[in-house]
Amino acid sequence: MELPDLAPLWLTLRLAGITMALLLVIGTPIAWWLAHSQSRLKPVIEALTALPLVLPPTVLGFYLLVMLSPKSLIGGAWLDLTGTTLTFSFLGLVVGSAIYSLPFTVQPLQAAFEGLGRGPLEAAAMLRAGPIDRFRTVVLPLSARGFLTAAVLSFAHTLGEFGVVLMLGGNIPGKTKVISIAIYEQVETINYADAHVLSAGLLLFSFLVLLFVYTVNRRFPVSVG
DSSP: OOOOOOHHHHHHHHHHHHHHHHHHHHHHHHHHHHHHOOOTTHHHHHHHHHHHHHSOHHHHHHHHHHHHSTTSHHHHHHHHHHSSOSTTSHHHHHHHHHHHTHHHHHHHHHHHHHHHOSHHHHHHHHTTOOHHHHIIIIIHHHTHHHHHHHHHHHHHHHHTOOHHHHHHHOOOTTTTOOHHHHHHHHHHTTOHHHHHHHHHHHHHHHHHHHHHHHHHHHHSOOOOO
């Protein structure tokens, strides 16, 4: 039996890797603010970041399609600037994936930051460590498990997305055809053999990724204080 086309797999891994890195950059300050803010807007921001957990992916994908289309303010400005569209492009998938997987980054980081308490930071401040030094030498080491969980969950969640990428990117080989779309296409054409290979590979990979993070978290507990 011939192997199915693996191009969608590599495209999916690339999308998941870029999305994970982008979310760690974006999600860290959001999670830090949520963990320490007393603002009345905090519940609103928490609800907005968690919205992709309960919103149907096709609904999210539809509104992203509208928001990023060439006729919209954002999509039109991008088209004028670059000559390319955000919709039906790999960059558009990155934007959609980042929004879709945002809670899987923010929530583990927020929990890790809240679990630190004030003691370690106050001790570092008494030693005249600046905000950046405190974050680098205190927060990052003590929140390592939170960062690992956030990275793995955002990566794994992006691997399996379907509704958002279908609405926003369609099915363009080598550009927006990720593995979930490829599996759907194989099932639609009653090519169950290739669908089994792709699905089993994704299932095994997802299981191994989660097994890794749970094993690391169990073997290397982090104590605070």
